[in-house]
Amino acid sequence: MLYFATGNPEKVKEAQAILGIPIKIAELELDEIQDIDIEKVASRKVQEAFNILKKPVFIDDVGVYIEAWNGFPGPFAKFLQEAGGCAQILRMLENEKNRNVLIKSLVAFCDGKKIHIFTGELHGKIAFDARGKTGWGFDPIIIPDGQGQTYAEMGKEKKNSLSHRRLALDKFKKFLNKQTS
Amino acid sequence: MLYFATGNPEKVKEAQAILGIPIKIAELELDEIQDIDIEKVASRKVQEAFNILKKPVFIDDVGVYIEAWNGFPGPFAKFLQEAGGCAQILRMLENEKNRNVLIKSLVAFCDGKKIHIFTGELHGKIAFDARGKTGWGFDPIIIPDGQGQTYAEMGKEKKNSLSHRRLALDKFKKFLNKQTS
Numbered sequence: 149m150l151y152f153a154t155g156n157p158e159k160v161k162e163a164q165a166i167l168g169i170p171i172k173i174a175e176l177e178l179d180e181i182q183d184i185d186i187e188k189v190a191s192r193k194v195q196e197a198f199n200i201l202k203k204p205v206f207i208d209d210v211g212v213y214i215e216a217w218n219g220f221p222g223p224f225a226k227f228l229q230e231a232g233g234c235a236q237i238l239r240m241l242e243n244e245k246n247r248n249v250l251i252k253s254l255v256a257f258c259d260g261k262k263i264h265i266f267t268g269e270l271h272g273k274i275a276f277d278a279r280g281k282t283g284w285g286f287d288p289i290i291i292p293d294g295q296g297q298t299y300a301e302m303g304k305e306k307k308n309s310l311s312h313r314r315l316a317l318d319k320f321k322k323f324l325n326k327q328t329s
Numbered sequence: 330m331l332y333f334a335t336g337n338p339e340k341v342k343e344a345q346a347i348l349g350i351p352i353k354i355a356e357l358e359l360d361e362i363q364d365i366d367i368e369k370v371a372s373r374k375v376q377e378a379f380n381i382l383k384k385p386v387f388i389d390d391v392g393v394y395i396e397a398w399n400g401f402p403g404p405f406a407k408f409l410q411e412a413g414g415c416a417q418i419l420r421m422l423e424n425e426k427n428r429n430v431l432i433k434s435l436v437a438f439c440d441g442k443k444i445h446i447f448t449g450e451l452h453g454k455i456a457f458d459a460r461g462k463t464g465w466g467f468d469p470i471i472i473p474d475g476q477g478q479t480y481a482e483m484g485k486e487k488k489n490s491l492s493h494r495r496l497a498l499d500k501f502k503k504f505l506n507k508q509t510s
Contacts, residue, residue, distance in 0.1 A: 180363040181362060182370075184408055217413060219412060220413070220417075221405065221408070223363070224405045227401060227405065231400055232399045232401070236398060239424065240421045240422075243424070
C-alpha cells in the first residue's frame with residue numbers, strides 16, 4: 149500500500165487512475181522549506197512525511213517558472229495564486245511580450261531507504277487573458293506549447309493526458325512497475 | 330553573550346550599535362519554511378538556531394507586502410530580489426497606481442525557554458523608478474511615508490534611524506534592558 153501525503157482527494161483519484169494501484173491519502177501537516185529549487189523542497193518534505201508515517205509515501209509539488217521574471221515565482225506560485233489568482237498574474241505580466249513559462253511538476257517518493265524524484269516539465273505560454281472553465285489554479289492562463297487552448301479550455305481529460313503532473317506520474321509508474329516485476 | 334544567527338556581518342554591526350551589547354555572529358545553515366506569515370517563519374527558524382547552539386540567539390527577517398498584490402511576495406521578497414532586483418519589481422508594478430507597501434521587520438529571540446518576537450512596521454510607497462546609491466536590496470525603490478527620498482537616497486545613517494529593522498531592534502533593546510535591570 150502506497151501513501152500519498154496531500155490534502156487534495158482529487159489528486160489521489162488522479163494518481164490512482166494513472167498508477168493503477170490502491171493509494172491511501174495521508175493528511176499530514178508538513179512544512180515546506182523556502183528554496184527556489186523545487187527538488188530540494190520536495191526531498192525534505194517527503195522525508196518528513198516518511199518520518200511521521202514510517203511507511204512508503206509520496207508527495208507532489210509544482211513550480212511555475214516565468215521566463216520574463218527570471219524564473220520567479222517557482223515554488224511560491226501557490227502564494228501568488230492565493231494572493232490574487234490569474235487576474236493578478238495577468239496584470240503583473242501586462243507589459244511582457246515574453247510569455248514563456250516552464251511548469252515543473254514533481255513526485256517525490258520515499259521508500260525508507262532512498263528518496264526518488266520524478267519530474268515532468270511542460271513548456272508553455274501565459275495567455276493574455278483567462279480562458280476556459282475546468283480545472284483550478286492557473287489552468288485558465290496556461291497554454292501548453294503546441295496547443296491552442298488553455299488547460300482550462302481543453303477539459304480535464306485532455307489536460308490530464310499531457311499535463312506536467314501526468315509526465316511525472318508516468319515516470320513514477322514505470323519505476324513502480326520495475327520494482328514489482 | 331548574545332548570538333545573532335545571520336550571514337551578514339553588516340547586520341551584526343548595526344545590531345551591536347543599537348543594542349549596546351557585544352554580539353557574536355553565528356553562521357548556521359538554517360531552513361526557512363514556506364509561509365506568508367513571517368512570524369511563523371521566524372519562530373521556527375530561531376528555535377532551530379537555539380537547538381543547534383544551545384545558547385540565547387536571535388535572528389531577523391523581513392517581509393515586503395505590496396498592497397496592489399494583496400500582500401505578495403511577503404517573506405519571498407528575497408527570491409524576487411535575486412530573480413531580477415529593483416528593475417524587475419518596477420516592471421511588474423508598471424501599471425499599478427497603488428504603490429503602497431508594508432515592510433515588516435522582525436527580530437525573533439530564543440532564550441531557551443520561550444520565543445520572543447519584536448516587530449517593526451514601515452508603511453511606504455514603491456517609487457516609480459530606482460533612486461539613490463546607498464544600501465542594498467529594495468532600498469532604491471522604497472520611500473517611507475512622510476519622506477521624499479528613497480532609503481537609498483537618504484543614506485545609511487538616516488535610514489537606520491527610522492527603518493523597519495530599527496523599530497524592531499529598539500523593541501528588542503527595551504526587552505533586554507528590562508531583563509537585566
